[in-house]
Amino acid sequence: MNTVRVDVDLGPRSYPVLIGSELLPGLGNLLREHGLHQTQAFVITNAAVGALYFERVEASLREAGFLRVVRHDIPASEEGKNWEEFSGSCAALLEAFPETGSVPLVLLLGGGVVGDLGGFVAGVFRRGVPFVQLPTTLLSAVDSSVGGKVAVNFGGVKNIMGIFNQPRLVVCDLSTLATLSGRELRSGMAEVVKYGGVCSGSLFEQLEGDHGRGALENMLALDPPTLTDIVAQCVRLKAGVVAQDEFDKKGIRNVLNFGHTIGHALELSADYALAHGEAIAIGMMAATRLALSLGLCEPSFLSRLESLLRRAALPLSHPDHPGLFERVLRAMQMDKKFKDGKNLFVLPTGVGAWQQVQNVPWDLVHAAVRSVLRADTGDR
Numbered sequence: 001m002n003t004v005r006v007d008v009d010l011g012p013r014s015y016p017v018l019i020g021s022e023l024l025p026g027l028g029n030l031l032r033e034h035g036l037h038q039t040q041a042f043v044i045t046n047a048a049v050g051a052l053y054f055e056r057v058e059a060s061l062r063e064a065g066f067l068r069v070v071r072h073d074i075p076a077s078e079e080g081k082n083w084e085e086f087s088g089s090c091a092a093l094l095e096a097f098p099e100t101g102s103v104p105l106v107l108l109l110g111g112g113v114v115g116d117l118g119g120f121v122a123g124v125f126r127r128g129v130p131f132v133q134l135p136t137t138l139l140s141a142v143d144s145s146v147g148g149k150v151a152v153n154f155g156g157v158k159n160i161m162g163i164f165n166q167p168r169l170v171v172c173d174l175s176t177l178a179t180l181s182g183r184e185l186r187s188g189m190a191e192v193v194k195y196g197g198v199c200s201g202s203l204f205e206q207l208e209g210d211h212g213r214g215a216l217e218n219m220l221a222l223d224p225p226t227l228t229d230i231v232a233q234c235v236r237l238k239a240g241v242v243a244q245d246e247f248d249k250k251g252i253r254n255v256l257n258f259g260h261t262i263g264h265a266l267e268l269s270a271d272y273a274l275a276h277g278e279a280i281a282i283g284m285m286a287a288t289r290l291a292l293s294l295g296l297c298e299p300s301f302l303s304r305l306e307s308l309l310r311r312a313a314l315p316l317s318h319p320d321h322p323g324l325f326e327r328v329l330r331a332m333q334m335d336k337k338f339k340d341g342k343n344l345f346v347l348p349t350g351v352g353a354w355q356q357v358q359n360v361p362w363d364l365v366h367a368a369v370r371s372v373l374r375a376d377t378g379d380r
């Protein structure tokens with residue numbers, strides 16, 4: 001299988017994303033080929049991913065001439081993406097590399113939690129040391145490992161403490177997805193559907209395929225050519241958006257937030273019972289209903305979206321609990337797209353197209369949120 005290279009074009013901060021199978025055993029050489037000549041490495045991972053992949057990473061680094069490889073584990077879930085773990089990782093990095101002259105290469109082996117927290121650590125240690133993303137979840141492969149947004153949650157707000165910090169290289173070994181749980185694989189599919197839904201009609205149609213079977217099913221079956229093709233398409237789409245709006249100042253990057261305004265609020269309010277992509281699937285349903293109520297998109301978009309999410313066995317709604325609606329509304333107020341009390345939503349206007357709308361009437365927003373909170377009858 002060929003490795004696909006996608007370039008993220010950001011002038012002096014440009015970097016390649018390498019997407020393929022069985023890339024980790026050759027990681028050391030890939031680093032050298034891409035101009036990373038350090039001899040010391042600090043690998044941030046977690047116990048589960050580290051147990052599966054650290055040894056092969058370490059062996060390939062040693063083969064390529066690394067003299068010291070230090071591993072640091074953080075907790076395996078979203079609750080661990082916090083200030084204490086950030087601080088603990090900084091402490092471990094300083095303890096391992098106390099001399100000012102030694103600059104380690106930071107390697108982030110894991111999903112979005114490792115990548116987001118570790119990229120933040122690499123960005124502040126000695127005012128920034130080089131780092132490489134090694135995504136091992138579908139979600140981190142198509143989304144979080146690219147674009148340089150790195151952060152931790154703080155004070156009950158998602159990703160509120162963070163910086164922009166681009167990696168030097170992303171090595172996406174899709175073979176690692178074989179050990180990912182079905183739930184996490186499907187969670188990543190939500191972001192893939194997101195790209196199709198608002199960025200690329202042709203990707204959406206490819207996922208749909210014919211007669212209820214398409215690239216979506218092939219991805220869930222981990223078919224290597226389909227995975228490489230679709231992940232590369234998503235990374236290309238993200239790279240294109242990021243290249244136009246690296247620092248999220250022009251509103252262009254907002255497109256990647258489809259489903260995230262209500263989705264993030266629900267993710268936080270449900271106390272992390274939902275995987276990120278599950279929350280985003282529900283958030284995309286809510287945002288699409290909002291678009292429908294504003295007359296921005298056709299009902300057929302909602303049914304096509306719903307059908308794809310169902311095929312990925314993603315949730316379309318969440319059981320209601322006393323106080324949940326209010327908590328979601330409160331959490332939504334922290335959305336960074338909201339300014340001066342005005343809301344802002346990224347809404348689909350057709351397959352592969354979007355628009356952002358400010359000041360959506362609150363009664364319509366409330367109805368959209370209520371539409372995804374269900375009295376628990378077991379129906380999703």
Ligand SMILES: NC(=O)c1ccc[n+]([C@@H]2O[C@H](COP(=O)([O-])OP(=O)(O)OC[C@H]3O[C@@H](n4cnc5c(N)ncnc54)[C@H](O)[C@@H]3O)[C@@H](O)[C@H]2O)c1
Nearest residue numbers: 048076111112113136137139140143144149176179180276
């Ligand atoms: N920075 C960005 O632009 C951006 C974009 C999207 C999402 N995110 C963030 O990404 C995070 C979610 O990332 P995620 O979905 O990758 O979740 P995750 O990092 O929590 O990983 C999910 C689970 O899968 C396990 N795992 C990871 N790779 C594995 C493998 N190959 N085999 C077996 N188990 C494996 C992990 O240990 C963990 O338990 C959220 O915090 C979200 O905010 C960031």
Ligand SMILES: [Zn+2]
Nearest residue numbers: 143191276280
């Ligand atoms: Zn997301």
